[in-house]
Amino acid sequence: MTRIIKPESLHLQAYHILKEEILEGEYKPSERIVEAKAASKLGISRGPVREAIRMLIQDGLLTYNEGYVRVYTPTVQDVVDIFQCRESLEALAISLAIYHITEVEKEQLTNNLQATYQAYEQQKTIELGKLDQEFHDIIIHASKNKQLKELLEVIRTKIHYMRISMVKGEFYPSFVSEHERLAELLFKRNEAEANELMKQHIKKGLDGVLMHIEKAQSR
Structure with missing residues (x-):
């Protein structure tokens, strides 16, 4: 399992790891991304994961709707x-x-x-x-x-x-x-x-x- 390397920027590491997992199909379209679960998986606090999710929403790979973050479902x-x-x-x-x-x-x-x-x-x-x-x-x-x-x-x-x-x-x-x-x-x-x-x-x-x-x- 891919984990964070402490000396490097945590939110950027989380961003790149989550992005790669999305692009490799580890997360399916419309699948919910839970901040706490992702943080636990990466072995870091929720703050850097929250920032990584924000960046991925800007990229268009994640969406935020009705209080939930989900993987983008293209049409x-x-x-x-x-x-x-x-x-x-x-x-x-x-x-x-x-x-x-x-x-x-x-x-x-x-x-x-x-x-x-x-x-x-x-x-x-x-x-x-x-x-x-x-x-x-x-x-x-x-x-x-x-x-x-x-x-x-x-x-x-x-x-x-x-x-x-x-x-x-x-x-x-x-x-x-x-x-x-x-x-x-x-x-x-x-x-x-x-x-x-x-x-x-x-x-x-x-x-x-x-x-x-x-x-x-x-x-």
Whole structure:
């Protein structure tokens, strides 16, 4: 069982532990989070847990209603809404990255694409998922926009949770060739086409998630 390390900030440790447990599916949608129980599990007082819960409510992973704290239960409309936000923000990210990307980040994208092709040929689904996220993270970081990075971190967390809670992590899009084209347009500084392709790329991801949600709900 994961427990708190005393010398470090207690509420931040509690926050990260609870967040990880939610994202890994240890807590189910709508499940109640009891402050005293969580504090006992972590071996700390209720104060730091209370602050951690407040932070998770701000993240949107927990909700407070009628005096109870529960794990967020996403709806299909929530999925559509969050992907619409992601679409606009990641299109902005690649537009900014065109003007701010470094040679080191270009090399990171190239290495990512090579690793992605290898994982794809070997059908390593888990590895592909990590490489997919890494590709987008490199572009977002290359935007050099701190506020944009923070907004997209919240969105990424919620999308991950939605996939775990609604389709049990089964969703996985085909993206290899699109990533290659996005990198090509980025390197050529073709902002208009890169921006549009990123929007199409995110929309395709939304279509895939919705398709898998429909399948999961029909079982």
